[in-house]
Amino acid sequence: MTDPETDPDAHAESDPREQSLFEAPPMAEQERMVEAILFATADPVSLRDLTGRMPHGCEPATALAALRRRYEGRGVNVVRIGESWAIRTAPDLGFLMRHEVVETRKLSRAAIETLAIVAYHQPVTRAEIEEIRGVGVSRGTIDQLLELDWIRFGRRRMSPGRPVTFVVTEAFLDHFGLENPRDLPGLKELRAAGLLDNRPMPGEATDDDEGDGGQGDMFEG
Known part of the structure; x- marks a missing residue:
């Protein structure tokens, strides 16, 4: 053997x-x-x-x-x-699922304004959100967006009081079919998704203003 x-x-x-x-x-x-x-x-x-x-x-x-x-x-x-x-x-077939999206993700005007500011200005503090909106942001609005997992806490600012910042999540990017925040949709896409009514957003350019009336001044900077 x-x-x-x-x-x-x-x-x-x-x-x-x-x-x-x-x-x-x-x-x-x-x-x-x-x-x-x-x-x-x-x-x-x-x-x-x-x-x-x-x-x-x-x-x-x-x-x-x-x-x-x-x-x-x-x-x-x-x-x-x-x-x-x-x-x-596929993005061009998204309309087939729009009914479910609208019913499950309908947000208040305050929430969608806050979400849009976080998305286009991230990382952003609560004080900065209030400055852009021109009104205070209720704790309930922030909590709702956190519970939906559309925003999350970011790093604290190295400034007096070390305020916490907010950024959008992968769940938010997933909902809009985005690879990263640089591909964020404009106001037209937000309205088409049923997440925003036709009233002007704070700082948004109107038809009478100069420019293309796209995302508006609030999303610059």
């Missing part, structure tokens, strides 16, 4: 089997894994999370890029949301 401890041929035959345990699956299989994870997860998934879930040696970034190309032009797309990824309805 051959002794695997002393027979070099027996040892050589066992190495490939042992090494196969550490080989990454083919890229096509990695794409399927990424697809399965994104499909089954409601919240966006970070690259780090994908790496932790997939077998050793996988390249989720490469698989994501290939999967994103494969979904181009489909009813759903693989999209980047902040530093994470998700499968979402």
Whole structure:
């Protein structure tokens, strides 16, 4: 009988089997894994999370890029949301889900003004929000946006009192189909989403004002 401890041929035959345990699956299989994870997860998934879930040696970034190309032009797309990824309805088909969006995300005027200021001025303190709006911001308005997970606390300002700042969340970016805050929608998109009525926002340019009447002065700076 051959002794695997002393027979070099027996040892050589066992190495490939042992090494196969550490080989990454083919890229096509990695794409399927990424697809399965994104499909089954409601919240966006970070690259780090994908790496932790997939077998050793996988390249989720490469698989994501290939999967994103494969979904181009489909009813759903693989999209980047902040530093994470998700499968979402194609933007041109968003109107099919608008009824549910309007009913579940209808905000008061005070809340949408506050949300818009945070989005376009982040990081921004409560005092700065009040200065832009010209009126005080109730605790209930801030709490509502925090509970919806559309804003979160940012870093404290290195100024007297070290006031806390507010920034938008990945959930906010996800709702509007944005990769990052630089892609924020204008007022027309906010109104089209049912989150804003047709009354002018504080500082918003009107038809009689100069300019294109887009986001308005409140979103500059």
